[in-house]
Amino acid sequence: MNVTVPVVENVLKVNDEIALLNRRMFSDAHVYVIDLIGAPGSGKTALLELTLEQLTGIARTGVVVGDPATARDGQRLARFTRHVVQINTGHGCHLDANQVRQAITKLPLSDLDILVIENVGNLICPVGFDLGQHAKVGLFSVSEGDDKAAKHPHLVLTADALILNKIDLLPYVPFDVPRFREDVRHLNQVAPLMEVSVARRQIDPWTHWLLAQADKAKTNVSS
Amino acid sequence: MHEMSIAMELLGLIESRLPPDATLEAAQVRIGPMHGVVAEAMQWAWQAAVAEKGWPQARLLIDTPPWQLHCPACGRQWTPQAMDERCDCGHLEARVVGGDEFLLLSIDVVLSPKTATPQAARSKTGAL
Numbered sequence: 244m245n246v247t248v249p250v251v252e253n254v255l256k257v258n259d260e261i262a263l264l265n266r267r268m269f270s271d272a273h274v275y276v277i278d279l280i281g282a283p284g285s286g287k288t289a290l291l292e293l294t295l296e297q298l299t300g301i302a303r304t305g306v307v308v309g310d311p312a313t314a315r316d317g318q319r320l321a322r323f324t325r326h327v328v329q330i331n332t333g334h335g336c337h338l339d340a341n342q343v344r345q346a347i348t349k350l351p352l353s354d355l356d357i358l359v360i361e362n363v364g365n366l367i368c369p370v371g372f373d374l375g376q377h378a379k380v381g382l383f384s385v386s387e388g389d390d391k392a393a394k395h396p397h398l399v400l401t402a403d404a405l406i407l408n409k410i411d412l413l414p415y416v417p418f419d420v421p422r423f424r425e426d427v428r429h430l431n432q433v434a435p436l437m438e439v440s441v442a443r444r445q446i447d448p449w450t451h452w453l454l455a456q457a458d459k460a461k462t463n464v465s466s
Numbered sequence: 467m468h469e470m471s472i473a474m475e476l477l478g479l480i481e482s483r484l485p486p487d488a489t490l491e492a493a494q495v496r497i498g499p500m501h502g503v504v505a506e507a508m509q510w511a512w513q514a515a516v517a518e519k520g521w522p523q524a525r526l527l528i529d530t531p532p533w534q535l536h537c538p539a540c541g542r543q544w545t546p547q548a549m550d551e552r553c554d555c556g557h558l559e560a561r562v563v564g565g566d567e568f569l570l571l572s573i574d575v576v577l578s579p580k581t582a583t584p585q586a587a588r589s590k591t592g593a594l
Contacts, residue, residue, distance in 0.1 A: 245576050249572045251571055254495065430562060
């Protein structure tokens with residue numbers, strides 16, 4: 244006998260439920276968590292290296308870093324904090340909430356102020372998977388071209404903050420900054436767009452934003 | 467290629483809703499364009515995933531609702547040809563809405579002769 248069974252259920256329900264548990268765990272530990280999403284080569288790890296260096300003595304930091312293979316990024320970041328967990332996803336093109344849940348069991352969450360989850364380099368796949376983070380941060384770079392925000396609307400639409408990296412390369416590559424800004428604003432009128440150069444060690448807008456968000460989160464919890 | 471992980475998530479949900487001894491014939495899903503799923507890649511991943519489960523005949527029917535734009539000035543909502551379309555009223559900041567659905571709508575199954583009635587099957591799946 245053939246029958247149609249109505250279901251109408253969110254396909255990513257299991258991931259979302261684990262993400263909710265992660266978020267509760269982060270909030271209980273008073274640690275502010277961001278999911279950093281960007282293309283391969285956009286400078287995610289380099290940005291984090293400099294961020295961790297500049298926050299030394301100001302905030303206690305940890306990182307969960309996802310890559311298909313190798314522990315190279317984890318090793319780079321371990322020079323700046325001892326709280327680093329590397330996840331290798333194999334063929335997986337994004338992190339999911341369960342992978343993050345297993346990773347954070349290896350971290351002393353209550354001893355951290357800020358935890359950054361560096362997602363697998365990809366502008367599409369990671370966007371649909373909630374990890375339990377407090378904020379999603381999208382990273383673009385000048386060398387990728389000025390059309391990437393318009394071509395990846397889901398990330399721009401859902402990001403809490405956006406970063407444009409490698410602005411030191413603007414004299415050398417064709418990149419229309421006003422056009423990029425306009426594409427971002429068309430999709431997301433709220434998220435700050437921070438223009439930085441890791442190579443020139445100019446990332447103040449980003450570190451100030453990150454610290455302010457972490458402080459705000461702590462204040463909201465204690466009040 | 468996140469279509470394969472999505473196909474596996476989808477199959478996990480379907481298995482939890484499948485009546486005992488039933489065979490899966492088809493699944494209907496609605497995937498909003500925000501998820502960046504390529505229909506051809508999704509079909510390929512689905513075929514690989516269902517073959518492994520022993521349901522090579524199972525079809526995947528994908529409904530992709532279009533993007534919608536909403537004009538905060540006049541309240542108009544429409545399906546645009548391009549993401550950067552302006553509203554007819556002249557307002558420049560139309561906002562993107564919708565497109566983030568990812569739902570399993572229904573499954574078509576063949577019940578084994580031993581299995582109970584369709585009503586029992588629905589009851590087993592928790593569906594209304």
